Amino acid sequence: MRKYLDTIDWGRYLLLFIAVLPLFVFRDFTKANELRYLSIADEAIRDGHLFAFYNHGAAYADKPPLYLWLVMLGRTIFGDNMAGLMTWMSLFSVVPALVVLRIMNRWVRPLVPGVPARRAGQLMLYTSVYFIGSAVVLRMDMMMCMFIVLALHTFWRIYSGESDRENRLRRDRLLFPLWVFLAVFTKGPVGILVPLVTVIVFLALKREWRKIGTYWGWRTWGILLGLCVVWFGAVYAEGGTAYLDNLLVKQTAGRAVDAFHHKAPIWYYGVSIWYSLAPWSLLAIGVLVWGLCRWRRMALTDLERLFLVAALSTFAVLSMVSSKIQIYLLPAFPFFIYIAVIWIAKAGVRRWMKWLVGVPAGVLTLTLPGLFVAAKQIDFPLLDSMFVPVGAALATLASVACLVWLWRGRLHTAITTLAGGLLATIFTVSFAVPQFNGYLGMGDVCGAAKAVGDVAGIERYYTYDIDRAENIDVYLGRPVVLLETPQELESVERGIVITYKERIGTDEALTRAFAGQEVHRVGDYAFGVIHKNDER
Structure with missing residues (x-):
């Protein structure tokens, strides 16, 4: 029986992986971070660096080396096969999330002995906006989150005596600092x-100050x-x-005290957490506040105290750090949800809890009609692929089904239904991504x-007024010249200039440069083939 249950368990993780797999197979790299990591990896491979990284000659000490090593390994294995490289790198976002x-x-x-309650908890965490967002972008945050959870779980095993009962105390005392180091070495x-x-x-809350040295002692x-000395x-x-x-x-003291990137006020996470944990933020935070108001009557176990401390202390400490973006709070999300x-399992389902799920579910019932309204309002080909309205319909149907289950008093079934519908939507819409890559990344335009440059014998590529475009050398196989002023643009005699298509006709310098030249539009971008003073 146990073997059968374990098979079902692993099957569920496989389905969660498959739900996001097409997104990695079909989508382009984002120019903001993912292309930069590839460009850094290419430069490190070319120059033979493993610990000191550079981005077009400028030192890139923002991140430790572990994740970049994985990018380098993928680049070595897959070369210019971008789909294979994307799938490879996805393993280090999705698999840590599943762990x-x-x-x-x-x-x-x-x-929480009930399987439906634990399954609902998993799906709540997995489908929270910034948790699944971290699982489907190529960043090191989810790997760090995994190592932090492993470290705290190992601490709990030692503290609760579980390690000793299993004769694994010595192993866990070595694993605890190793997990911590890997978390540091990742992010x-x-x-x-x-x-x-x-x-x-x-x-400290347990008044066991003397035990701090047991976990944070000489070993x-x-x-x-x-x-760290070796590193x-x-x-x-x-x-x-x-x-x-x-x-x-x-990169350490600077970001903590007076950030030069992502500086935000102390209350930033107090606002961002509401949409970071959506659509479950109302339920998670509502239950948290309710439980804190009933602190003395809750008769908290040590595990509950640990989860509560992990969530709230992480929230408080990261709020005091100067540099903030939503994804930085990721290590706290598992503990907020769980x-x-x-507490829901302990106190039982209350009527107000159903409302806290029903409100976002009610909003999500508008997904399909909202799609058609949005398609008329924004300049994006939302309806060019049938997969988008089908995915929106799945989200709407799952939301309606969720409301039905709530009406019948089945909170956990309602949560599972809505979360399953959201994953089905992601899976379905993923098949439309190839048609949208021209808007999501720069692979298509490059x-x-x-292709045009090879035919015309042009080897010089430029970008005009595109942020972080230097990293498209990953696609072009050669350096790119960044043009930032009209004067620099007018100085181009021969080459291909890539820019945003919306700038054509609105930017005078660009309009003059492209006048009488061959212009191609690809997704959100356009490029002009400049042949000044050429005999054609």
């Missing part, structure tokens, strides 16, 4: 900040410092003092420009 789901599911089993200081603060605050700090020594050997200073001072799952 987090599995750990949380097994972790809460003693307090940076948040990887140590979250488990450090969570463990200390938890033990933990010795392993962390030893690994920083390798960075110094490759990049020198300037790069090491950039990594340890500018403390709600535990491919078209390169």
Whole structure:
């Protein structure tokens, strides 16, 4: 029987993986971050760097090396096969997300014995906007989140005596600092900040100050410092003092105290969490507030205290850090969702909980009619593919079914139905992505420009007024010249200039440059083939 249940369990994770797989197979890389990682990886492979990274010659100490190593490995294996490379890199976003789901599911089993409740919890977390968003973009945040959850789970195993009962105490005492280091090695200081603060605050609330050294003692700090010394020594050997200073001072203290990127006020996460956890934010935060108001009557277990501390202390500490974007709060999301799952199982389903699911479900019933309204209002080919209205219809039907289940008093079934419908929508709409890639990324326009350039014998490529366009060298196979002023644009004698298509006719310098020249439009972009003073 246990083997049969495990098979079903793994089958569920496979379905969750398949739900987002077509999106990776069909979509283009985003120019903001994903193309930059590829360009950095290409430069590192070309120059033989493993610890000090550069983006077009400029030091890139923003991120530790682990994730970039994976990009380099994928580039080495798949070369210019972008679909294969995208699928490879997706494994390091989706698989960590599934690992987090599995750990949380097994972790809460003693307090949430019901399978429907745990399944609903998994789907709530997986379909939260910024959790699934982190699972379908090529970033290192989900890997860091996985290592942080592994570190806190390992801490709990030691603290609760589970490691000792299984004769794995020695192993877990080594794994705890290893998970923490891997979190740091993936994304940076948040990887140590979250488990450090969570463990200390938890033990402080338990009035077990003396035990802090058990988890953050000489063994933990010795392993962390030893690994960091090797890492920083390798960075110094490759990049020198300037790069090491950039990594340890500018990218750490600078972002924490007075950020030069993503600076936001202290209340930022108090606003962003409402849409980051959508469509479950009303339920998760509502149950959290309700439980805190009944603090003394809840008779909290140690596991509940740990989850509560992990959620709230991470929220508080990251709110005090100067640099903020929604995805930085990712390590707290599993604990916000699962403390709600535990308290619903503990206190029972209340009528107001159904309303907190019903309100977003009611809004989502408007997905299909909203699609047709949006298609008339925005300049985007939403209805060019049948998969989009079919996906919208699935979201609307799932939302209606969710409301029906809520009316029948089946909260967990309602949550599962709505979440399943959202995943079906993502799966379906993914097949329309190839038609939208010209708007989502620059692969299509670069491919078209390169094809025209090869025929015309043009080897010079330019971009005009496009942010972060230097990294399209990944597609073109050669450096790109960035044009930022009309004077620079007018100086181009021969080459291909890529720009936003909406600029043609509105930008005087661009209109003059493209006058009488061959112009191609691809998705959101256009390129002109400049032949000044050429005999044609």
